[in-house]
Amino acid sequence: QVQLVESGGGLVQAGGSLRLACAASGRTFGVSVMGWFRQAPGKDRNFVAAITKSGALTDYTDSAKGRFTISRNNARNTVYLQMNGLKPEDTAVYYCAARGSSVLRRGENQYDYWGQGTQVTVSS
Secondary structure, eight states: OEEEEEEOOEEEETTOOEEEEEEEEESGGGOOEEEEEEEOTTSOEEEEEEEOTTSSOEEEOTTTTTTEEEEEEGGGTEEEEEEOSOOGGGOEEEEEEEESSSSOOOOGGGOSEEOOOEEEEEEO
16 A cells, blocks of 8 residues: 655745645555645545656646646655645645556546645635
8 A cells, every 4th residue: 555645735825835745655666657636625626737757747737837846756755746826726625646557647536546635725
């Protein structure tokens, strides 16, 4: 099994920045692609960004492009999400996810492991 623990959420004003981190532990050799999803109150959980194991390839949802950057440090088994220019509509619980396949995917059901989530609140 793989355990994922997110950190870095909090309350920030619109236009501000936050850096989320997700540390993986356990059978991490089975982890390849890592991603971030978010779920706003009353809404479905949606894809935000994903990164391949080497970091060479990334994928972002349209609303994240140009504002968010996903990166990873394999030596620390950690993936990051740098979020700049935050907007109130970015308010959500952010979840880290991981999958064993090396192919980038956006589907929630295509990820094998999930963290518990970290709350991000952006005030206007």
